[in-house]
Amino acid sequence: MISIDGTLVSRGEGGVYGERMMGEFRVWDPYRSKFAALWYLDGSTDLPEGAVVLYLGAANGTTVSHVADYAEAVYAVEFAPRPMQDLLVVARKRKNIVPIFGDATQPQRYAPLVEAVDLVYQDVAQPNQAAIAIRHLPFLRSGGRVILMLKTRSVDVRKCPEEVFADTCAELEAAGLRVVAAVWLLPYHADHAAIVCERV
Numbered sequence: 001m002i003s004i005d006g007t008l009v010s011r012g013e014g015g016v017y018g019e020r021m022m023g024e025f026r027v028w029d030p031y032r033s034k035f036a037a038l039w040y041l042d043g044s045t046d047l048p049e050g051a052v053v054l055y056l057g058a059a060n061g062t063t064v065s066h067v068a069d070y071a072e073a074v075y076a077v078e079f080a081p082r083p084m085q086d087l088l089v090v091a092r093k094r095k096n097i098v099p100i101f102g103d104a105t106q107p108q109r110y111a112p113l114v115e116a117v118d119l120v121y122q123d124v125a126q127p128n129q130a131a132i133a134i135r136h137l138p139f140l141r142s143g144g145r146v147i148l149m150l151k152t153r154s155v156d157v158r159k160c161p162e163e164v165f166a167d168t169c170a171e172l173e174a175a176g177l178r179v180v181a182a183v184w185l186l187p188y189h190a191d192h193a194a195i196v197c198e199r200v
C-alpha cells in the first residue's frame, strides 16, 4: 500500500466522498475506514496490487473505492437498499467493482457471480460474524487472507469485548484459518477489532 510522508493514500481517478487529495492520490482516512485504521496500527497489513477481493458489507462504497484503487477486481456485497444505491454510483466510475445486492449470510445465492479471490474482507456488524466469514472460505484461494472487522457489541453485548474477540479467533482457527494479526482499532474506531487470518 502507498503512503506519502506517512499518510495512507490510494491512486484513483478523482475523489469519491469529498476526501482530501494529494495530487493524483486520494487520502485514505483511518477514522472513516477500518481498513485504513488497520494499516496505521499494523504495519504488516498489505493489499497487493492486482488482488481479487470479496468485500462483505460494502455500504456506500467509500472503503470499497480505495480497495478498488489497488485491486484487480472487487466483488462488493451489500444488502441494504439505500447504501446500495450509492455503491452503484461508485461502481459506475470504477469498472473493477462488481456490486452485488445480496445477503452475506446466503453466499450460495451470489456464488455464480464471484471468482476465486485472494482476500475476503468483511465488515458487516452482525451477531454471527465468524460464521459469515467461514461460509465464504470456498471462494478463498489457498494462501489467501480473511480480514474480519469485528464489532464486538454486535456479537453479544453481555460479554466483555475481550471474550468476544477470543471466541471469534477460536472459531476462525477451528475452521482451518491461522490468525496472523489481531488488533483493536482504537483510537480510530471504538468497539472494533481487526482479525487477519491466512488460509493454510
Ligand SMILES: C[S@@+](CC[C@H](N)C(=O)[O-])C[C@H]1O[C@@H](n2cnc3c(N)ncnc32)[C@H](O)[C@@H]1O
Binding pocket: 032, 033, 034, 035, 056, 057, 058, 059, 060, 061, 062, 063, 064, 077, 078, 079, 080, 083, 102, 103, 104, 105, 123, 124, 125, 126
Ligand atoms: C459498518 S458498515 C460497512 C462500512 C464499509 N465497510 C466502509 O468501510 O465504508 C456495515 C454494512 O454491512 C451491511 N450488512 C450488514 N449485514 C449484511 C449482510 N448480511 N449482508 C450484506 N451486507 C450486510 C450493512 O447494511 C452496512 O452497510
